[in-house]
Amino acid sequence: MPNKPQNLEMTEVAPHGSGDFVVQPTKTEEVDLDEMPEQKLRFGGARNSVQMMKDDVPVTALEISKSKHHQVPKVIQSYANFVVAKPRFCLFLSVIFMLAFSAIGFIVRDDLPDFAKADKGFDARGTDISGAMRTFKTMLEDDICDGSLTYNPNGDPVLWSQWPECTDNDDDRRLTEDEYEESENLEFVKRQLQNAEMQKKVNDTQCSYSDPYLLTDSWYPLQYAFEAIDGEDLFDTATLKSICAFSKQMYLDFHSGPNHYKYSWITGEACVARDLGFYTAFYYQKECEELVDADVSNFRDLLLECAPAYEAGTLKMCDSNVQACKDTGAAESTPVPRECWRENIVWDTLNAVVDTDFRKNEGKVKYTTVLPPYTNWYDDLFTEIHLELYTRVGESFGSAQLTGYRTGDKFDVFTKQLLFDNAFSGGAFFLVFCILWLHTSSGFIATFGFLQILLNLGVGYGIYMGVMFLPFFPFLNLVGIFVVVGIGADDIFVFMDCWKQTVKEFGEDGTYEERLGFVLYRACGSMLITSLTTASAFCANAFSLITSLKCFGVYCAIVVVVDFFLMLSYVPALVIIYEKYIKESPCCCLCCKCCTFCEIPKDPNEIRPMEKWFRDFFGPKVVIKFKYVWIGITICIAGFMGFKSTQLQRPTSSEFQLFKPDHPMEHWDLTIKNYINLFAEDEGNSGMNIDFIFGVKGTDNGNTWDPDDYGKTVYSDSFDFSSEANQIQLETWCDRFRGESYYNDPCVEYPTWNYCRVEGEVCPMELLKHYVETSCEQTSNDPGDCFGDSCVIALAKIPERTTCCGLTYPLTDPAVMNQCIKELSTVTVTQFGKSPGFWFDSDGNVKALHYKVPTNIRGQAPYEELDTFYTSMTENMRVQKLLLEGPWVSDVFARTRLDFFDLQRSLGIGAYQSAGMSFAFAFCVLIFMTRNILLTLLSLVTIISIVCCVVGVLVLDGWELNIMESVIISVAVGMAVDFVAHYSHTYLHSPVKDDRDVAVINTLKTMGASVLTGAITTFVAGAFMIFAQTLFFYQFGFFMMTTMGFAWAYSNFMLLPLMAVMGPVKKGGKTKVVQLEGEGDLE
Known part of the structure; x- marks a missing residue:
């Protein structure tokens, strides 16, 4: 029966979610219901705006839906038309692009990434x-x-044999640099000057006297440690015998011969390992297997008796002249019992074998080490030793268990572990692929979409290495694998959801051109926001002072941008090919549906079950109903976490951690060695030196993107310190630092070191003053006996001479000054094989001055202590430089071994600077793309809350502001903005402009499924990473899981409730920005 025309009160409000019009009774208008197409006629309740979005409410008003022509900017629509017309051509070009750029990085560069030196670039x-x-x-x-x-005054080059830094072998160079740095330690210099001549043969199975300095060397190729089980005592007979048996078996299994193992040059036999069991047996002239309880108890008592003298520094390492050691020890203020000197057994046990709390715990041993006397290592041997020890970690030996070790090949182990940990990415890829298939309902799209995600990495590598030609590819860039999987999958989810929703938007009559144009405009607009904000967050790391962070940020930013452009080219062509040629093909197994709730409903007026759940349940009954509760809860949590995030501390350990803390190698470096005096950071370290350099510019002019590029030395122009004023100031330079609290007098620290003032310090002009003021009659070829300051006078007397003596300082004749400097340099080079502080060019002219002042500050001291020292030192130097004259004065610089402090300070500054830049970039992108200040502010508040929560969790978990944490703080902004941007963009395009609740529910219906699956995908990728042994993979995986959790929660329970309470309506918060043609028609 035909319907009669009805008089209805109607007002057009806005296009509904399907693109139809919604009318409400406000004026009378005659409508012929028979003229309305049946599929465009829908009745809905109007009790409130939320109910109007449902289909099953009482009919109290008429909602008439009419299709509306969706106008898309012409350039976008033209591109969509082209893709639909030639999808295979577009797909072919995209694939060629990906393959070409993936190959270019390997074609134009022959230097493949090398992860063998994993710590490279982290300074x-x-x-x-x-x-x-x-x-x-x-x-x-x-x-x-x-x-x-x-340092030769005649300009002759230094012999390479005298200067081991001159080597072409990188590995040798690394070792000799360590040796050079160690030689700066005053105690090392003192030991080198001691007389170690053998005066009588002794039982030397421990090799104590074959090489007495071997006992003080902490860099052994192999050490391993045992830890007490459940707080028991390791100092018992059964435990010591078990450890001895294990050590002996290790020697038999991995004995490498005299080329790599220490042999006694007295007995000609292999030295035994230094451990508690062997030392106990050796003291009583027994084999370890013959020990009895009385031996163990007596040796414990002996160690307790000798411990006070050891801690007071009066029990020291002794050479073969045992009687002299005994006589000296008896005269000390803390006398040393004579039995404590025997063959260094007691000293070495307390120094290198038992833990530092041995005396405090009344002879109870918690940690004990074993030091096999390997003198060299090679990869194959120590790989085998590592594998053996690794498989036996946790094994019990009496009341002890093996818990940690160092094999000298930690970086090699790390490189191999990287390859193994990357296998976890295979599991993550498989799960992500399954989720893609589940969400897209198409194995074809999932397979080739995932291929595009993987090829993103190759394209990024090609651009990074072959186009930008960046010289360094750190292993940190490998983390980008997991980043791009999460981001790439999220973009595919958004694209496919928008594509499926176009069925409802355009109905059965919608063409591929219309649907693709709408998707490119709407979905890619959302992806553009997230891509720009994420890429900018990564790019913020390009301004970091840490080379690896710079490279990591740039590489990940490239990958994100490449992914976006492929979403505009590759994915649209892929979808059109699927829709046109494959979707209905019965013979393609990749087209099978693996789920039903993701499929496109056959009825265009229906929505997918997942969308319906977000619209009918999650939106109104969870988000909207409790919006004020959610706002209160999220604000409180964000406030607490924000407070905790301010407590993120700078790193306290200078160890470059490669593995998780429970890895035996890291357990050694982070825990065990700090309980053993020989390996503890402050053992034998009387402080670092300050090196003042005059005549050279202390600038880092190397390529900051290349950790191997140290730059070139730039010497000061017109360097001339011969003026009387400069001579006076330079002569007192050292004196001005001797009054500082951080000054460490070498003659006080080492009272038996004769030339402590000459070698412990380097004060060239002070020495020159004494040299030229010495009367010619007092000069002699024999310096005689001297000590401390008197050695400066004694050195000034040699050699016997008639020039450069009896002069008045400061010198007035530059020629005489130059001659005397050369004579003095000749004396010190002859006597000590080192320069007094004058450095010459090849013509014999003074090129630079070097001063050295010892301090009591350790390079691994707490940050606050180092900061106070550095501030005081630089201020003192600044004041002294004001007293000098000449244009070169501004170039004077001080070098200290503060590389760890510099890293701490740079991380602290760079992390928050990068985060600030990321927030600024995110704000600019959001305000430009949304053109709504209110929506941008709500989004920014949510992003800040997410970042605060993520950092707060890291603090609660015990993290410190190290390399990875610095990356996380800035990258967190980029990863947190994704869901926020998706929701903001969708809310902005909500068809209902005057009802916040409806706009929020429409946002959830449109984007909720994509955001949820995107969060799950990235969370899954992170979950696989936490099973890795390498620390960076584990930490980034933990970060990804934490960030995704908070990003999803805060996007749904903070941003959406805020939008429901104070979100913009109609034109609220709108800014005036130039927009594309036709853009306004969508609002």
Whole structure:
């Protein structure tokens, strides 16, 4: 029966979610219901705006839906038309692009990434400290090795045999640099000057006297440690015998011969390992298997008796002259019992074998080490040793268990572990692929979409290495694998959801051109926001002072941008090919549906079950109903976490951690060695030196993107310190630092070191003053006996001479001054094989001055202590420089071994600077793309809350502001903004402009499924990473899981409730920005 025309009160409000019009009774208008197409006629309740979005409410008003022509900017629609017309051509071009750029990085570059030196690139660049350290290094190595700088006053180059830094072997170079740095330690110099001549043969199975300095060397190729089980005592007979048996078996299984194992040059036999069991047996002239309880008890009592003298520093390592040691020890203020000297057994046990709390715990041993006397290592041997120890970690030996070790090949182990940990990415890829298939309902799209995600990495590598030609590819970039999987899958979810929703938007008559144009405009607009904000967050790391962070940020930003462009080219063509040629094909197994709730409903007026759940349940009954509760809860949590995030501390350990803390190698470095005096950070470290360099510019002029590029030494112009004023100031330079609290007098620290003032310090002009003021009659070829300050006078008397003596300082004749400097340098080079502080060029002219002042500050001291020291030292230097004259004065710099402090400071500054830049970029992108200040502010508040929660969780978990944490703080902004941007963009395009609740529910219906699956995908990728042994993979996986959890929760329970309470309606918060043609028609 035909319907009669009805008089209805109607007002057009806005296009509904399907693109139809919604009318409400406000004026009378005659409507012929028979003329309305049946599929466009829908009745809905109007009790409130939320109910109007449902289909099953009482009919109290008429909602008439009419299709509306969706106008898309012409350029986008033209591109959509082209893709639909030639999808295979577009797909072919996209694939060629991906393959070509993936290959270009390997074609134009022959230097493949090398992860063998994993710590490369993790130091600060471009700072005053790094500039000073790198300049000092280039002086000591490059300039000396090529002959442009020398301590020989005649200009002859330093012999390479006298300067081990001159080597072409990178590995040897690394070792000799360590040796050079160690030689700066005053105690090391003292030991080198001691007389170690053998005066009588002794039982030397421990090799105590074959090489007495071997006992003080902490860098052994192999050490392993045992830890007490459940707080028991390791110092019992059964446990010591078990450890001895294990050590002996290790020797038999991995004995490498005299080329790599220490042999006694007295007995000709292999030295035994240094451990508690062997030392106990050795003291009583027994084999370890013959020990009885009385031996163990007596040796414990002996150690307790000798411990006070050891801690007071009066029990020291002794050479073969045992009687002299005994006589000296008896005269000390803390007398040393004579039995404590026997063959260094007691000293070495307390120094290198038992833990530092041995005396405090009344002889109870918690940690004990075993030190096999390997003197060298090679990869195959120590790989085998590592595998053996790794498989036996946790094994019990009496009341002890093996818990940690160091094999000297930690970086090699790390490189191999990287390959193994990357296998976890295979599991993550498989799960992500399954989720893609589940969500897209198409194995074809899932397969080739996932292929595009993987090829993103290759394209990024090609651009990074072959186009930008960046010189360094750190292993940190491998984390980008997991980043791109999460981001790429999220973009595919958004694209496919929008594509499926176009069926309802355009109905059965909608063409592929219309649907693709709408998707490119709507979905890709949302993806553009997330891509720009994520890429900018990564790019913020390009301004970091840490080379690896710079490279990581740039690489990940490239991958994100590439992914976006492929979403505009590859994915649209892929979808059109699927829809046109494959979807209805009965013979393609990749087209099978693996789920029903993701499929496109056959009835265009229906919505997918997942969308319906978000619209009918989650939106109105969870988000809207409790919106004020959610706002209160999320604000409270964000406030607490924000407070905790301010407590993120700088790193306290200088160890470059490669593995998780429970890995036996890291357990050694982070825990065990700190309980053993020989390996503890402050053992034998009387402080670092301050090296003042005059005549050289202390700048880091190398390529900051290349950790191997140290730059070139730049010498000061017109360097001339011969003026009387400069001579006076330079002569007192050291004195001005001797009054500082951080000054460490070498003659007080080492009272038996004769030339403590000459070698412990380097004060060239002070020495020159004594040299020229000495009367000619007092000069002699025999310096005689001297000590401390008197050795400065004694050195000034030699050799017997008639020039450069009896002069008045400061010198007035530059020629005489130059001659005397050369004579003094000749004396010190002859006597000590080192320069007094004057460095010459190849023509014999003074090129630079070097001062050295010892301090009591350790390079691994707490950050606050180092900050106070550095501030005081630089201020003192600044004041002294004001007293000098000449244009070169501004170039004077101080070099200290503050590389760890510099890293701490750079991380602290860079992390928050990068985060600030990321927030600024995110704000600019959001305000430009949404053109709504209110929506942008709500989004920014949510992003800040997410970041605060993520960092707060890291603090609660015990993290410190290290390399990875610095990355996380800035990257968190980019990853947190994704869901926020999706929701903001969808809310902005909500068809209902005057009802916040309806707009929020429409946002959830449209984007909720995509956001949820995107969160699950990234969470799954992170979950696989936490099973990795390498620390960076584990930490980034934990971060991804934490970030996804908070990002999803806060996007749904903070941002959406905020929008429901104070979100913009109609034109609220709108900014005036130029928009594309036709853009306004969608609002």
